[in-house]
Amino acid sequence: xxxxxxxxxxxxxxxxxxxxxxxxxxxxxxxxxxxxxxxxxxxxxxxxxxxxxxxxxxxxxxxxxxxxxxxxxxxxxxxxxxxxxxxxxxxxxxxxxxxxxxxxxxxxxxxxxxxxxxxxxxxxxxxxxxxxxxxxxxxxxxxxxxxxxxxxxxxxxxxxxxxxxxxxxxxxxxxxxxxxxxxxxxxxxxxxxxxxxxxxxxxxxxxxxxxxxxxxxxxxxxxxxxxxxxxxxxxxxxxxxxxxxxxxxxxxxxxxxxxxxxxxxxxxxxxxxxxxxxxxxxxxxxxxxxxxxxxxxxxxxxxxxxxxxxxxxxxxxxxxxxxxxxxxxxxx
Ligand code: TRP
Ligand code: SF4
Numbered sequence: 001x002x003x004x005x006x007x008x009x010x011x012x013x014x015x016x017x018x019x020x021x022x023x024x025x026x027x028x029x030x031x032x033x034x035x036x037x038x039x040x041x042x043x044x045x046x047x048x049x050x051x052x053x054x055x056x057x058x059x060x061x062x063x064x065x066x067x068x069x070x071x072x073x074x075x076x077x078x079x080x081x082x083x084x085x086x087x088x089x090x091x092x093x094x095x096x097x098x099x100x101x102x103x104x105x106x107x108x109x110x111x112x113x114x115x116x117x118x119x120x121x122x123x124x125x126x127x128x129x130x131x132x133x134x135x136x137x138x139x140x141x142x143x144x145x146x147x148x149x150x151x152x153x154x155x156x157x158x159x160x161x162x163x164x165x166x167x168x169x170x171x172x173x174x175x176x177x178x179x180x181x182x183x184x185x186x187x188x189x190x191x192x193x194x195x196x197x198x199x200x201x202x203x204x205x206x207x208x209x210x211x212x213x214x215x216x217x218x219x220x221x222x223x224x225x226x227x228x229x230x231x232x233x234x235x236x237x238x239x240x241x242x243x244x245x246x247x248x249x250x251x252x253x254x255x256x257x258x259x260x261x262x263x264x265x266x267x268x269x270x271x272x273x274x275x276x277x278x279x280x281x282x283x284x285x286x287x288x289x290x291x292x293x294x295x296x297x298x299x300x301x302x303x304x305x306x307x308x309x310x311x312x313x314x315x316x317x318x319x320x321x322x323x324x325x326x327x328x329x330x331x332x
Pocket of ligand 1: 007
């Protein structure tokens with residue numbers, strides 16, 4: 001009666017925002033009911049881009065874990081852990097690197113895209129090229145059956161499936177092929193209308209108190225056609241409406257759409273209701289968060305205990321991997 005296993009992870013790049021809620025955490029939380037879940041904070045993956053300035057990683061590991069707990073992930077039912085506390089991931093990554101053609105990594109779309117997008121750092125490193133293969137190791141070492149991810153990560157799971165097939169072909173069937181559980185991600189815009197992201201400075205964070213949420217939403221970009229209160233607008237092109245879509249009731253969505261098209265409401269009314277729904281959505285998170293934020297030692301304990309459990313599973317897999325690859329010796 002074992003439940004199928006999933007694994008997913010996040011890089012510790014900072015506190016989490018509304019985009020993480022709709023893009024991952026709401027889904028992860030539901031999956032806890034039907035899967036055995038492993039959730040990993042991938043600090044080594046953070047180093048692939050932050051290697052020259054790693055001093056924020058430690059605090060960000062804590063922030064991410066606190067925000068997972070605040071979002072309702074349950075460490076009693078799921079295993080939360082820290083990648084670098086399970087060094088077997090590095091061993092599997094190394095062994096997988098022996099069988100993975102460089103061309104498979106070079107053609108992963110995020111490789112060239114990120115290199116072009118991120119100009120202030122040199123990403124022409126060995127580690128950055130190997131980023132998706134380290135991710136494959138994260139997934140494979142737990143023999144995960146499925147990986148819940150957004151569309152941007154789907155090519156990484158696809159690569160993992162290819163690596164699994166190649167490994168199993170060479171050495172016998174050790175790993176299952178993980179399925180991609182695609183998270184339907186409504187693209188969450190930030191306050192400036194671009195994708196919500198820490199790097200754009202347009203995000204609403206779990207840790208933002210209600211006043212800050214209000215202050216961020218009030219000046220938010222709207223349909224520019226609504227210059228005056230009497231000008232009608234097009235909700236479909238308005239980022240405020242996109243947030244209504246993700247966080248408001250269907251009644252409020254209908255009210256906003258109708259009021260916008262007919263100029264029956266003003267943008268401030270529209271934002272006011274959005275703020276109400278957002279704060280309602282954040283209520284639970286705001287309620288849970290201080291418990292953990294005020295006790296970082298408890299949070300580290302959760303990661304320590306989860307990493308211990310994860311490590312047991314990872315060690316068992318590595319025994320099999322070494323045997324399959326003929327590098328198990330009678331000396332241990
Ligand atoms: N690359 C993922 C991201 O940036 C994080 C990640 C690392 C991950 N290892 C993983 C996600 C394994 C799913 C499974 O979001
Ligand atoms: Fe956007 Fe609402 Fe203003 Fe319409 S009324 S432009 S949906 S903020």
